Amino acid sequence: MSFNLSKAIVVTSVMALAMLSAAQTAQAVAGPLEKASSAVGAPISLGSSIEAGQKLDADEYLQSPNRRFRLYMQKDGNLVVRDGEQAVWESRTSGAGAFAYLQKDGNFVVRSTSGKALWTSKTGGAGVRLTLRDDGDVVIRSSSGEALWSWKSSSWRLVTDESLKAGDYLRSLNRKYLLHMQADGNLVLLNEAKRVLWHTKTGGNPGAFAYLQKDGNFVVRSTSGKALWSSGKSAPGGTLYLQEDGNLVIRAIGGAAVWSR
Template sequence: MISTKSVATLMVTTLAAGGALLAPVAAQAAPTTATAPAAVTKAAAVSDLLKPGQKLKAGNYIRSKNGQYVFIMQSDGNAVLYKGKTALWSTVTNRKASVLVMQKNGNLEVVSGKTVVWQSNTGTSPGAILAVQNDNNLVIYNTRGKPNWSRYMVVGTLGAGRVLKYPEYLTSVNRTYRLTMQGDGNLVLYKGKTALWSTKTQSKGAFAAMQTDGNLVVYSAAKKPLWSSKTTRKGAVLVAQNTGDVQIVLGRTVVWHTGTAGR
């Protein structure tokens, strides 16, 4: 298996024009058996919730009520959701001695020292809680019991080295716009049910990668590149703006966008 420490490692291929295509690994959280939570199958009174102000330090975990799914903060700095020894999702972080914190403002964060290395971007909902559900989902609920975030959702920014695969999506912070990796292989930007833009990769695409070289790429299941933003700004990220425009941004510089602002 691929180490959780190397899940963001990308294999290099080429593209005649524009940025290099880097084929990402198929899963973002494939663990080694050494990091899999072997001890969590034992019967124990383990909560399925992470409440405001609570933390998971290295080796600490919460578990679904049916006992099948475990969300653990690993010693390598990666917070991983497991079913048995199979990793289903992770924060793709690798700062040792990191802590997972359910902040009182509703933001779920992986924190190393004073540095936030990953966050759910939901810090406007004081009192929210994180739940590991029996349906294999991780969900942040507000105090009214409404979901603010799930493991299939990326709020605001898709970071360098991150992947969207069905049914995952990137949503604007105001939740008006959604960039969805569909089951038919197409990467589509929606406002409600109205499609505003797409990569036109239906029947072919399998996942979209915001690569560390700054190139946004849709790949087939065989990791063949099908569509690319043709951008090469190392460290750039993908941002779903509240205006409806999806942009590749490096610092304050917009290096590519869908041109859908105001639609």
């Protein structure tokens, strides 16, 4: 039997090329092995927002729609907003395994593995949503769309045991309303046209200050401590908000409004 060496070489070459092509195709589908391995254990994105009842575990993050910012629950227990590699806000918490939880009661809390609250937004209400925006701000809104908390703007609310001294103010998130503690002792609510919408009528008391007491009562007091005006409502642990609709509201921990003007 004769054997054609040149034909055998051609056939072998064709088979080798076919096998090489198949291997290249498989690699193209799977990707390089070293890249696939490096993805194991990589931080996990949960989109740009979470709903009540959802959480960020260690090494999980939210990313702004423009992909510039991340709200990252670090492995060391610190919750951080990052602009690229730069931290622009942090909860200043620590502890391996800590997680950030948007509770069903509307409060956003960083908790340790044992469940201890390490940091809280002190917000409340059913159906809240937390969003990382394109400007890097993290905003918690109620089911009706009302802004309840933002790391960039803490000047639109008072928590218990905080006060507004002469010259201090609250400003709504949309910047349309201002609650100003005037030097004459009058607490005044103004719109963007600087028209007075409401005031405590406590002028003539220079140095007076507005104080959200630990019992939740909002009081204007003179320099001697005398109560000049009071909301007359109790909500221990509550928060005073200057809302985007211009209303001034005291809300209990659960989110219920106990006073408004």
